[in-house]
Amino acid sequence: MNSIQLEYFAAVARAGGFSAAARKLCLTQPALSKQIRLLEEELGVPLFLRQAHGIHLTKEGTRLLSRAEEITRKIRNIPSELHDMHRPVSGELNIVSGFFISRKIMPDLLKRLLLRYPGIRPRIREVPLAEQTEAILNGTADIGIGSFHRPHERLSCHPIFKSDLVLIRSSRSDLADRKRLTKRQIAARDLICHPQGTLMHSLVRRILHPYAPNVFMDSANSSTIIELVRENFGLAFVPDYLIEPEQRSGIIIGGFETGEQLTVSYHYDPGRTPSPQTQAFIGIIREKFGLDPVASSGQDRA
Structure with missing residues (x-):
């Protein structure tokens, strides 16, 4: 053969x-x-x-x-x-990322990338996870960074870190002194949630099953949801990594075990050999988060 x-x-x-x-x-x-x-x-x-x-x-x-x-x-x-191998890594690198991840971890990644590879020209689009997947598979993006509950079967997904889904409530809430809350108690209260059709909305419905969530308002922006909870507009479920240190005052985290986690990963199309720019970016990601280096990013498969 x-x-x-x-x-x-x-x-x-x-x-x-x-x-x-x-x-x-x-x-x-x-x-x-x-x-x-x-x-x-x-x-x-x-x-x-x-x-x-x-x-x-x-x-x-x-x-x-x-x-x-x-x-x-x-x-x-x-x-x-x-x-x-015999020419400097340069050219355009198209990245898709979640809104919060763009603000939280992308600046340092790009700083490291451009310090080592000044010829790379990063282009970042902040889009929801479903649009990330579409952009990568149709070739308009080289790599994405986002939160998964379960990896998409057509993407090569590589975990960076995991984040627990936690309940948050205002320290001014009448539930503030409760050590533990039940599904029924949570479902009876106003919830601030991500929009219907999103992964987070689906997870909230699953967490509270068989009770239906009482969605008081929704927002696609996790930072907005956290601020609304701080101001005591309702309860919410968010990944714990999204809660900034300065936001932790004024909210209570926990009191209910969700049993759910999200995985923040980088992901690309295994059907296309990653470009030198993409391989360089993968190396920077793995270095920053203390992941084992790979011999060839083109063979770095889930």
């Missing part, structure tokens, strides 16, 4: 037939068929079901296809990767 056979196999699978694939590869059909037959003989399994009305991948062929495409893509990238 060799990379040429894998490339031919992937071409036949994509084209849906030997004739069309042979034309695209500038080969004769018998020559292409022979290489596929040799590959099947070596693997000991059929890769295609050959029928009168066309061909279809077998289950073994389906499994091989993703691996074959990954291998051939990596081989094609070798020349450019070796070339990149």
Whole structure:
């Protein structure tokens, strides 16, 4: 088995037939068929079901296809990767990030990045998590940093740190002296929540199940939610890392075990080899947060 056979196999699978694939590869059909037959003989399994009305991948062929495409893509990238080793890292780096993360951890990351790689030009967009995923998968962003409850199956996600979801209430609340609160007590009170359709809103509903949350007002900005709680407009659930030291006076944290955590991670599309700029940024992230360095960020998989 060799990379040429894998490339031919992937071409036949994509084209849906030997004739069309042979034309695209500038080969004769018998020559292409022979290489596929040799590959099947070596693997000991059929890769295609050959029928009168066309061909279809077998289950073994389906499994091989993703691996074959990954291998051939990596081989094609070798020349450019070796070339990149001999030139300074420079160029545009498109980053998508959550609103609060942009303010909380991005400035120091960018300071470190530009100190070491002054030729990189970072571009940051602050967007919700769903839009981060879309931007990365459609190629308009190179890397994202955000909070996940469960990683998206199509992203390569790498945890930076975890954060507990905590209940907060004002120190002026009539519940301030309660050591422990129940679901029923919380659900009966005004809640300040992230908008419906967001991950945080879904988590709050799950935490309080079977009781429905009594949402008094909502905000997409976690800092706003925390300030509204301080002013005693209601209760809220937030990730504890979002609570700034200066915000801790005037609020009470805890009193209810949510059992929920969010993971702050960096994430990118494993279907595209990370650019040198992206690899440099990943190295800075891992250095700042004391994560083990990776030999090659392009192979840094979840």
